[in-house]
Amino acid sequence: MPEGDPCSLPSRVATISLHTSPLDQPGTGDAGGLNVYVVEVARRMAERGVAVDVFTRATRADLPPVVELAPGVNVRHVPAGPFGHLDKNALAEHLCPFIFGLLRAEAQGDPGHYDLVHGHYWLSGRAGVVAARRWGVPMVQSMHTMARVKNAALAEGDRPEPEMRVRGEDQLVRQADRLIANTDDEARQLKQHYGARDHQISTIPPGVDLEVFTPGSRSEALARVGLAPDTELLLFVGRVQRLKAPDVLIRAAAELLERDPSLRSRLVVGVVGGLSGVGHSEPLLLTDLAESLGVADVVRLEPAQNRHRLADYYRAATATVVPSYSESFGLVAVESQACGTPVVAARVGGLTTAVSGGESGVLVEGHDPSDYAAELHRLIAEPAWRAKLAMAAPKHAATLGWSRTVDELLDVYRTSITPRALPLAACR
Ligand code: UDP
Structure with missing residues (x-):
């Protein structure tokens, strides 16, 4: 954030997507709506002058440490655990090396300081909280899905989400400065199932790329x-x-x-x-x-x-x-x-x-x-x-374009990094 201007947007955000890469094709494996969300939001934030680094686990030895996804958006591959695609539930044991890689990237001064951390999915959130505390910056978390909610709506034959995830999400909700819910229903679930407090939650619907998804013959x-x-x-x-x-x-x-x-x-x-x-x-x-x-x-x-x-x-x-x-x-x-x-x-x-x-x-x-x-x-x-x-x-x-999502997310970012005494309205 530029010095002396408390209303500024963050200059650089560390977005964490530990278990799935924004470079993966959505619709298969562990790549889906979360990947689309991270890419679409990061691209649009960068267009508005907020640089975004997306940290994800390196799944192959030959992946370059940094890949430019779009101008102002870099994907940073962090080695953590064996290469190859691992089951999400096996990734919790590789959190420590992931956090180490995340902290080291910043400590080495490449790319420099982050003003805010945004975690996607609980595993990323667990890593993000440590980094945010270390760097003294706010931690924003998007859950995308929640174990207790999933477990309450299991299809026949589905395995319930593990207790470790439930406990991890409990802690994360307590630790995150802000929680982004996709819908009012998700906001309610965060409160009901995890005890999230009203002041933590902002409801911001995701979007759709209205230039690609258009009516046609x-x-x-x-x-x-x-x-x-x-x-x-x-x-x-x-x-x-x-x-x-x-x-x-x-x-x-x-x-x-x-x-x-x-x-x-x-x-x-x-x-x-x-x-x-x-x-x-x-x-x-x-x-x-x-x-x-x-x-x-x-x-x-x-x-x-x-x-x-x-x-x-x-x-x-x-x-x-x-x-x-x-x-x-x-x-x-x-x-x-x-x-x-x-x-x-x-x-x-x-x-x-x-x-x-x-x-x-x-x-x-x-x-x-x-x-x-x-x-x-x-x-x-x-x-x-x-x-x-x-x-x-x-x-x-x-009514659900990504621009609106990004506008509202940037408001959350601004209020997170803006001193509490200053109302957001003063920054508009
Ligand atoms: N998707 C895709 N190619 C496919 C199937 C799906 O790009 O063959 C994308 C789709 O466009 C959507 C995302 O994957 O943006 C799935 O998101 P959704 O919220 O519907 O489900 P999720 O995967 O998050 O459970």
């Missing part, structure tokens, strides 16, 4: 993703994991075909995204499920796609289906709406903010595939209903 998009012009594409986008319930979509499609067999020649269920975490086998289970329900011929499993290609999948779809058991926000739902495609989502967590139920999409109570089949049938059978939602969807998404 459905027929052209269908052609670009290799589908016939009359296709009814029901789309799932995201990491394939039980918590996101892609199986609900496949079961709903089976019911839809039972209800209306004439759809068979033009229905496609597209599942775009790779394996979640390390070493699971969900896509195989999805294939087995589709075969056992007699719908394998309509299900297309696609690996994770870059965001430009993803925009075409959204534009091509009749609806994007987000039947998650728990979702801290649901960027996919907003991206789909920004492309003019209605969303059929579970009425859980951040999806109730991400989707304006009955306006830009449909919110479904629970996870009964019949309920999803009924909503999808209505969207296919009633073009006027679909057109109404499709018209409102981009308008709703437009």
